[in-house]
Each structure stands twice: as C-alpha cells, then as structure tokens.
Amino acid sequence: MTDRLSIVVVEKDRARALLIVDSLRETGDHNIFVISEETSLARRIAERQPDLVLIDLTNPSRDMLEELTLASGPMERPVAMFVDRSDAAQTKAAIEAGVSAYVVDGLRADRIKSIMDAAIARFHMFHKMRSELIATKAALDERKIIDRAKGLLMRARGIDEDAAYALLRKTAMDQGRKIADVASALATAAALLK
Amino acid sequence: MNQLSLPLGFIPLVDAAPLIIAKELGFAEEERLSFDLKRAASWSMLRDMLSFGQVDGAHMLSPVPVATALGLGGAGGRLDALQVLAVNGTVIGVSRALAARMSAAGHPFDFADAEAAGHALIAAKGAPLRIGVPFPFSMHAELLYYWLGALGVHAPQHLIVRTIPPPLMAEALASGEIDAFCVGEPWGSVAVETGAGALLLPGAAIWSFAPEKVLAVRHDWADANPDIAGRLMRAVWRAGRWLGASENHTTAAEILARSVYLNVAAEIIDRALAGELILSQTGAEARAPQFLEFHAGAATFPWRSQAEWIGMQIAARLGLDRSQAVTAARAVFRPDLYRRNLAGIVHRMPISSDKVEGGLVHAETLTGAEDSVVLNRNRFFDGRIFDPTGGKVTKS
Numbered sequence: 001m002t003d004r005l006s007i008v009v010v011e012k013d014r015a016r017a018l019l020i021v022d023s024l025r026e027t028g029d030h031n032i033f034v035i036s037e038e039t040s041l042a043r044r045i046a047e048r049q050p051d052l053v054l055i056d057l058t059n060p061s062r063d064m065l066e067e068l069t070l071a072s073g074p075m076e077r078p079v080a081m082f083v084d085r086s087d088a089a090q091t092k093a094a095i096e097a098g099v100s101a102y103v104v105d106g107l108r109a110d111r112i113k114s115i116m117d118a119a120i121a122r123f124h125m126f127h128k129m130r131s132e133l134i135a136t137k138a139a140l141d142e143r144k145i146i147d148r149a150k151g152l153l154m155r156a157r158g159i160d161e162d163a164a165y166a167l168l169r170k171t172a173m174d175q176g177r178k179i180a181d182v183a184s185a186l187a188t189a190a191a192l193l194k
Numbered sequence: 195m196n197q198l199s200l201p202l203g204f205i206p207l208v209d210a211a212p213l214i215i216a217k218e219l220g221f222a223e224e225e226r227l228s229f230d231l232k233r234a235a236s237w238s239m240l241r242d243m244l245s246f247g248q249v250d251g252a253h254m255l256s257p258v259p260v261a262t263a264l265g266l267g268g269a270g271g272r273l274d275a276l277q278v279l280a281v282n283g284t285v286i287g288v289s290r291a292l293a294a295r296m297s298a299a300g301h302p303f304d305f306a307d308a309e310a311a312g313h314a315l316i317a318a319k320g321a322p323l324r325i326g327v328p329f330p331f332s333m334h335a336e337l338l339y340y341w342l343g344a345l346g347v348h349a350p351q352h353l354i355v356r357t358i359p360p361p362l363m364a365e366a367l368a369s370g371e372i373d374a375f376c377v378g379e380p381w382g383s384v385a386v387e388t389g390a391g392a393l394l395l396p397g398a399a400i401w402s403f404a405p406e407k408v409l410a411v412r413h414d415w416a417d418a419n420p421d422i423a424g425r426l427m428r429a430v431w432r433a434g435r436w437l438g439a440s441e442n443h444t445t446a447a448e449i450l451a452r453s454v455y456l457n458v459a460a461e462i463i464d465r466a467l468a469g470e471l472i473l474s475q476t477g478a479e480a481r482a483p484q485f486l487e488f489h490a491g492a493a494t495f496p497w498r499s500q501a502e503w504i505g506m507q508i509a510a511r512l513g514l515d516r517s518q519a520v521t522a523a524r525a526v527f528r529p530d531l532y533r534r535n536l537a538g539i540v541h542r543m544p545i546s547s548d549k550v551e552g553g554l555v556h557a558e559t560l561t562g563a564e565d566s567v568v569l570n571r572n573r574f575f576d577g578r579i580f581d582p583t584g585g586k587v588t589k590s
Binding site for chain 1: 235236237238239242243246247248267270328329330331356357358359361362366369371
C-alpha cells in the first residue's frame with residue numbers, strides 16, 4: 001500500500017492525541033503513530049521516516065524538529081515545513097490554529113490538503129478551549145481575591161458585604177484601576193500588617 | 195495619545211530586554227507606539243509568527259534571517275535584521291560529573307581561556323562530544339563549531355550538536371543525553387542553581403563581539419512601513435542605551451523577572467546583566483568582560499561583515515555555494531535602514547558597514563564621518579581574522 005501516508009503526531013496528552021488521530025482517520029486510511037515522549041524527539045521521528053509530522057505550535061520541543069529540515073545522513077529524507085510556499089493561506093490558518101506540520105520534500109500538496117484541514121479544525125478547537133479555560137480561571141481568581149478583600153473590609157470597618165464592595169468599586173474608579181487590582185493590593189497589605 | 199499598537203514577539207531570555215524595557219519604561223510611548231509583546235514557546239514558533247504576520251517584529255537569533263534567506267527552515271518570505279539587539283550573553287556549561295573530572299585533571303575553571311577549557315573538555319570526555327544548543331541556526335551552534343573545530347574536533351564524527359529547548363537543557367544534562375550545552379542566560383545560571391551543571395566559559399571567550407540577537411522584521415513589512423520601522427528602531431535603540439548603563443541593571447532585572455516576561459528570580463537575571471556569574475554550586479564566581487552588551491562599542495549596528503561571517507559558516511558546514519550564501523546573508527542585515535532611521539539620535543555612525551571581525555585586541559576609536567566611533571575588543575579565541583569579501587556590493 002504505497003498510497004498510505006505515514007503520519008507522526010507529537011502530543012503528550014493522551015486524550016488530545018486520540019482526538020487528533022480520530023479526525024485524521026476520517027480523511028483516509030493513514031498510518032498514524034503518536035509520540036508522547038519528548039527526549040531525543042528528532043531521532044525518534046527520523047527512525048519512523050514519516051511523510052508528515054504534526055506538532056502543537058506552542059510545544060517548546062518543536063525546535064528539535066527543525067533539525068529534520070537538514071538531511072544529515074544518506075538514508076534521511078529532508079522535510080520542509082508545511083505543504084509548500086504556494087499555499088500560504090493554509091499555512092497561515094495552521095499557525096493561527098496552533099498546529100505546525102513538517103512534510104517530506106516532494107510530497108504533493110493535494111495529498112496533504114484534507115489532512116491539514118482536519119488537523120487545523122481540531123487544533124482550532126483545542127486553542128479555543130484553552131483560551132476559554134484561561135479566561136475562566138482568571139475570572140475565578142479575581143472573584144476569590146475580591147471576596148477576600150471584602151471580608152477584610154467588613155471586619156476592619158464593621159460594614160456589610162454590599163458596602164464593602166461599594167467601597168472597593170469607588171476606590172478603583174477614583175484611582176482608575178481595576179477592582180481586582182485594588183483588592184489584590186489590599187490583601188497584600190493586610191498580609192504584611194499581620 | 196494616538197498610539198499605534200505593534201505586535202512583537204520574544205523568547206524569555208535576558209537579551210529580550212531591549213523590547214521589554216522599551217515597553218515598560220516608555221521608550222516605545224515616546225515614539226507613539228504601544229508594544230504588544232507576545233511570548234513565544236520556541237524559536238521556530240516565533241519565526242513562523244513573524245513570517246505569517248502574527249507579529250510585525252521579533253527578538254531573533256542572528257543566524258535565523260540568514261538561514262531563512264538561504265532556504266533553510268521556515269516557509270515564509272525574507273526576514274531582515276534592522277539592528278543588533280544584543281552582543282554575546284551566552285554560556286557554555288558542562289554536566290556535574292564532567293566538571294568533576296575536569297577539575298580532578300587540573301582545569302582551573304577560570305571562565306576565560308577557551309583554548310585551555312576546550313582541551314580540558316576533550317580530554318575529560320573523549321569523542322563524541324554531545325552538546326545541546328537551543329536551535330540549529332544560532333550563534334550558540336556557530337560558536338561551538340568554530341571553537342571545537344579549531345581544536346580539531348569536527349562534526350559529525352567527534353561532535354554531535356543537538357537542539358534542546360533551554361528549559362529542558364538541565365534535564366537533558368542530568369539524564370546524560372548531552373555532555374554540555376551552550377545557552378543564553380538565564381538558562382545557564384538556572385542549570386547551576388538546580389545543580390545540573392557548572393559553567394565553563396562565556397560565549398565571549400570564543401568570539402568577544404558576537405552578534406547574538408537581532409531585531410527581525412519581514413522584508414516586505416520594512417518596505418511598506420518605513421515610518422513605523424523607524425519609530426520601532428529608535429524606541430529599541432534608546433532602551434538598549436538605557437540597558438547599557440550599569441546603574442540601571444537592578445531595575446532591569448526586577449522588570450525582566452516578572453512572570454509575564456522571564457519568570458525567573460531577579461537575582462539570577464542580574465548576574466548576566468552585571469557580567470558576574472556564579473559558576474557552580476560551590477559558589478565560585480567569575481567576572482566576564484563584555485559578557486553581554488546592549489549598547490557599548492556600536493553594539494546595535496548591523497554590520498554586513500557579521501552577516502557575511504554567519505553566511506560563510508553555514509555555507510561551509512552544509513556545503514552550499516559560498517558566494518551565493520555571502521550575497522544572500524549580507525542583504526538581510528540592514529545598515530542602510532539603521533543609518534537612515536537612527537541618524538537623528540546616533541551621533542557616531544561608522545563610515546563603512548563592514549569591519550574586520552576578530553581584528554581588535556583592545557577597544558579602538560575609529561574616525562567616523564562626524565565624530566569618532568569606539569569599537570570594543572573583537573577577537574576570536576584562536577586569533578583568526580575574518581576579512582569580509584564585501585560580496586558583490588562594496589558600499590551599503
């Protein structure tokens with residue numbers, strides 16, 4: 001089966017790796033191999049001689065793959081990043097979605113397109129989920145610190161929760177700062193005075 | 195206000211300081227720019243973010259624009275180096291086991307003599323020597339090939355240079371995957387702190403004036419946005435001048451230490467800024483001259499001779515056509531834009547955009563057009579002199 005493409009997916013997280021593999025399988029009968037271990041990454045990939053390597057753009061280990069762009073041995077095939085220079089739009093979409101692909105030199109662009117489209121869609125979803133998670137966590141952290149500052153004010157000044165919040169909000173507005181910043185400063189100061 | 199927001203990328207390293215300081219201390223604002231700094235996870239990611247327009251400028255390894263021009267790595271168009279961001283600032287470290295063997299054999303760990311250190315390293319380890327660098331196209335890799343090559347150790351039989359992300363360098367050293375590393379600060383000092391290794395040499399001991407990082411932009415972007423490029427360059431140049439003053443180091447270290455930037459203790463960052471390094475966990479210290487320069491000795495000038503040296507080294511190693519490599523390399527360093535955009539604030543401009551690399555034992559004053567230019571010590575450890583051919587273009 002010379003038609004089958006050999007694809008390596010570099011991904012530590014097992015659940016994510018499975019999702020990527022699933023979406024790639026929908027595009028055809030490929031030979032997919034997941035590498036989750038990052039030591040000697042370039043050597044592990046070179047041993048597999050894949051046609052295509054997919055890796056998260058934000059993975060620091062990605063720099064190890066740059067070595068693959070230089071064929072250092074007679075048995076090794078040089079790989080180029082992305083499909084080719086002509087398909088800049090797809091490359092740009094991939095970067096925005098957070099996936100990078102290394103493709104063996106000479107592989108025809110049309111054979112990769114559907115795979116890349118699937119990978120881009122999948123990584124785009126991961127990217128969105130991650131941003132949402134970060135935003136949610138930040139909101140929770142802010143909420144926690146504001147609650148603590150309210151508690152400090154209620155005890156120190158003998159006021160109720162609404163009055164404490166109003167005081168924080170007024171101070172923030174007067175100083176042109178965020179409520180969370182004022183709360184954080186108050187909590188730090190209180191910890192120092194303890 | 196009318197500030198223009200400019201997306202710029204950086205890698206968390208001490209030599210990203212000019213971009214960070216320009217933002218934090220108002221040098222960008224002075225030029226009506228607001229730097230939107232994006233921290234990247236790897237050099238290839240940052241190169242691609244720049245190539246495909248997610249950022250308009252980036253803190254970049256000086257050989258990357260040259261390699262890109264030679265068609266090595268990346269898929270985007272040409273990148274230009276507007277100015278040098280930092281000279282030197284790297285360290286070479288060895289594993290604890292290797293350091294112990296070298297000490298036992300009588301190596302003094304003077305953090306200065308590259309020839310003696312090289313011989314001691316070769317004697318203690320034997321072939322093949324496996325050394326980690328952050329990126330295949332980096333001054334780190336070039337300095338290693340140059341240094342060990344001059345001492346008779348050549349890749350790939352006796353020397354294996356591996357790419358390892360700096361945060362994983364200490365782990366690779368501890369697990370025995372590599373014997374030594376060359377990395378930018380603060381990662382060498384972090385390896386000392388964690389006990390993974392000991393520092394052997396500053397990069398400056400191999401070449402005392404090596405262009406380490408540049409301010410890179412897309413060639414097309416620089417053409418299309420001459421006014422913004424000029425404002426960006428002036429803001430970054432002023433930040434470099436501020437960083438060059440030793441009284442500012444403590445403040446700079448505090449700012450760089452913040453979690454959004456390096457997220458490393460200010461005390462560790464301060465070592466690189468001051469050029470006073472702690473070499474091992476026993477607390478041995480060394481003061482390294484010209485350890486990291488942001489300003490002195492015309493540090494920010496993008497000399498075409500520097501680009502040519504990089505192009506020649508890469509071409510020789512990979513068997514590329516040398517004259518083509520020289521022409522391509524020289525074109526991506528842009529002293530022409532440096533002269534045009536910084537004319538109002540840099541009073542001392544060199545007449546030539548080339549200099550003999552490795553030719554200065556002591557600091558030297560050149561007679562410039564309007565005033566004199568002081569150049570710092572610029573020597574290769576083996577005394578070799580690189581006289582640029584000038585490529586096909588003799589004037590810039």
